[in-house]
Amino acid sequence: MAKDDDKRLAAGAAVAEVADGMLVGLGTGSTAAFAIAALGRRIAEGLRVEAVATSEATAAAARAVGVVVRDFSTIATLDLTIDGADEIDSRLFAIKGAGGAMLREKAVAAASRRMVVIADGSKRVAAIGAAKVPVEVLPFASASVVAALERLGAAVAVRAGYVTDNGNIIADCHFPAMPDPRALAARIAAIPGALGHGLFLDEVDAAYIAADGNVTRLERDGSSG
Numbered sequence: 349m350a351k352d353d354d355k356r357l358a359a360g361a362a363v364a365e366v367a368d369g370m371l372v373g374l375g376t377g378s379t380a381a382f383a384i385a386a387l388g389r390r391i392a393e394g395l396r397v398e399a400v401a402t403s404e405a406t407a408a409a410a411r412a413v414g415v416v417v418r419d420f421s422t423i424a425t426l427d428l429t430i431d432g433a434d435e436i437d438s439r440l441f442a443i444k445g446a447g448g449a450m451l452r453e454k455a456v457a458a459a460s461r462r463m464v465v466i467a468d469g470s471k472r473v474a475a476i477g478a479a480k481v482p483v484e485v486l487p488f489a490s491a492s493v494v495a496a497l498e499r500l501g502a503a504v505a506v507r508a509g510y511v512t513d514n515g516n517i518i519a520d521c522h523f524p525a526m527p528d529p530r531a532l533a534a535r536i537a538a539i540p541g542a543l544g545h546g547l548f549l550d551e552v553d554a555a556y557i558a559a560d561g562n563v564t565r566l567e568r569d570g571s572s573g
């Protein structure tokens with residue numbers, strides 16, 4: 349089965365969790381785009397929801413299918429967020445941000461009562477660490493942040509020609525030997541000028557992962573279905 353079919357399946361399973369009246373966080377990327385399309389179809393059938401978007405691209409895509417998009421700066425709590433990932437493991441540790449939206453994605457995920465990752469089977473790994481960890485960097489501090497990331501053991505590449513929705517740059521960090529994710533997350537967060545990173549260690553409550561047409565649901569409490 350094609351990867352896009354699996355993305356669509358995972359997205360559909362997550363969107364089935366959306367109930368009338370919910371405020372929903374919408375992720376960024378190609379898998380999240382399937383969720384936005386599925387949500388649009390449910391709205392056309394009569395579902396009443398509002399949403400928060402994790403990127404300008406997602407806001408535009410959501411509005412295009414009839415989703416009311418609210419300003420996150422006015423919102424303290426959401427019901428459910430649905431988002432993609434670049435890697436996810438059975439601890440529900442994820443690496444996100446290949447699409448460059450991880451700072452907003454993490455803020456929205458952290459404000460959500462439940463955060464669900466949707467992915468095709470290629471994203472499921474035994475332990476996160478092979479994917480690059482993107483770091484959103486204040487341009488003013490770019491050289492010092494890159495040097496600090498290199499001191500943590502990363503091979504760092506600043507994403508060429510890319511500016512985030514927040515006006516910052518992205519440093520993609522490849523760790524040939526991935527340190528303990530929690531220690532690494534704390535060290536990156538402690539670098540002045542590093543505004544956010546793609547290690548999602550506490551945000552994900554569940555994941556729908558589709559492979560060869562079969563969807564598996566993983567829950568943070570260890571249950572699956």
Ligand SMILES: O=C(CO)[C@H](O)[C@H](O)COP(=O)(O)O
Nearest residue numbers: 377378379432444445447449
């Ligand atoms: O974190 C993200 C964007 O910042 C995406 O959710 C992640 O990169 C997965 O994208 P895709 O579904 O296109 O593979």
